[in-house]
Amino acid sequence: MSGDERARKTAERLTYSSGFGNEHSSEAVPGALPIGRNSPQRAPLGLYAEQLSGTAFTEPRAHNRRSWLYRIRPSAAHPKFVRLDAPSDNSRLHTAPFSEVPDPNRLRWSPLPDPVEPTDFLAGLWTLGGNGDVTQRTGMAIHLYAANASMTDRVFSDADGELLIVPERGGLLLRTEFGMLHIEPGYIALIPRGVRFRAELLDGTARGYVCENYGQPFTLPELGPIGANGLAAARDFLAPTAAYEEVEGPVEVVNKFCGRLWSATYDHSPLDVVAWHGNHVPYRYDLRRFNVLGSISYDHPDPSIFTVLTSPSDTPGLASVDLVVFAPRWLVGENTFRPPYFHRNVMSEYMGLIEGAYDAKTAGPGGFVPGGGSLHNMMSAHGPDRETFDRASAAELKPQKVDDGLAFMFETRWPVTATSQALTAGHLQRDYDDVWQGLERNFRS
Incomplete structure (x- = not known):
């Protein structure tokens, strides 16, 4: 039996407890x-x-995140960490603050190319851009990953921030200190700051997106006038059941600290937690369980109505970063241009596509395709392309089910600085602006 098959059989037997922010045990x-x-x-x-x-110990109880772990060896029992400078380990992985100048242009990329050499999840991380300052615990980074091998004899932890993993192709079995999470395209996983894990492939390859959140931990958004129900339900976030490794032998532990990767070789697996309780725990969530709300009369609510998770900032209502999902939904607005409208936004938006097509963009080669992504920095004008505009402007406005795609967005309060590797990448679509050509003058006085 191959490693992929063993991982998949393990994933099929997993059990979970439910409730975001709960005190799990x-x-x-x-x-x-x-x-x-x-x-x-x-x-x-x-x-x-x-x-x-x-x-911090003294943060308000409603915001405090901590867990107690009962383990075979304490985490303190480890050798010295040394900095990794090998290009194969961290030349593709970057962190804030970024040295490049933010770009006001609209940018779009095709999917990240598949690796040729054996590449695991950690080695397959590729940074598109970000903002803030990791040493000040502010901002975020956008990474992509493409892997064709499981992580073996090594684990990873991120002291800089929590990791929101969004698979687009291929499943992952995430072995964490708290137990195992199984995620496929359509699911997300949230790995809290400092939690060690190993990513094993369930298929021959895996590809997807990662939001590294340096700021306050993700939480569910307030519902305000919506009331008690709607959007993402806390009970649909699933925490793992305790599972431990009692492994003796060399294991590489890679720690991301202040933007650099550091490595130490343990003589045992650090995934040796036998029991635990607390609320600083990893989760998985099925994006298709998102309870979509929208207009049942006319016009558009703002896309903030699709927020799954939010990382609050020091300004009420202004997120350091939001996760937004465009899940299957009905469109019924009368006398309304139904696709996402033309707009400019003080927030900066990175959008990715998990499957199918997005209702404001034309799919196909060279377009907005699964595994690809677009970046619209603050106040950059964007919206439907010409073909979508023409079609939606003439469409018969009967109830319409949008269920042929699953897209998401990382929305952040600061401009996203794209890395030099992202701005010079072969999969950057240098003709992206052309999708808005042909939007002719229709004005008649």
Whole structure:
């Protein structure tokens, strides 16, 4: 049986607990989780008690993220980390602050090319751009990944931020300190800051998108006048069941710290947590479970109505970064131009396509295709291309089901600075502006 087959069989047997932000608990061995004491004088079964804090100790209780881990060895038992400078490890991976000048032009890329050499998830990360300053815990980065091999004998953790993983092709089995997450295209995974994990392929190749959030942890958006229900439901976010590795032998642990990769070789697997409880935990979420809201009379609500998760900033209502999904939905607006409208936005938008087509862009070779992406920085004018505009302006306005695509957007308060590798990439579509050519003058006085 191949490694991919073993990983898929493992994924099919996984169980989860539900609820975003809940106090979850799980034990892989009965009796491993202490009752009534976070750090008893002697933890059960000879385990070590350890707290993992994703927020400051004194942040408000509603915002505080922390988990208690009961593990075979404490995380402190490791050798010195050394910086990785080998081009094969980190030349494609960049972090904020970026040295390039932000570009006001509209940009679009075809999918990231598949690797030729054996490449795992970590080696396959390729940075498109970002903003903020990782040392100040502000901003975000946009990465793509393309892999054709599982991570073996090494694990990864990101001290700089949490990782939001959006598969576009091929499934992943994510073995974390808390247990395992199985994600396929249409799902997302959220790996909190500092949590170690290993990505194993469920198919021969895998490709997708990653948002690295340096700021406040992602949370569900407030619903305001919407009321108690709608958008993403907390119960649909699934946390893993405890599962541990009792592995002796060399394991490389790669840590991303202040934009650099550091490596240490342990004599055991650090994925050795036997039991845990807390709310600083990884999740998976099925984007098709998003409860889409929209107009049932006329006109458009703003696309913020599609927000799945948000990372708040110090300004109420202004997100450091949002995850927005354009999931299957009905369009019923009367006397309304139904595709996304022409607009300019103070926020900056990176859009990716998971499957099918997007209703404001023409698909096909050289267009907006799964695995590709577009960047519209603040106040850059964008909207439907000419073909979409002509078709939607003349369409019969009967109820229409949009269910032939799944797109998403990372929306952020600051301009996204594209990396030099993104601006010179062979898969950059240098004729992107042409999609708006032919929008002729129709004005009649």
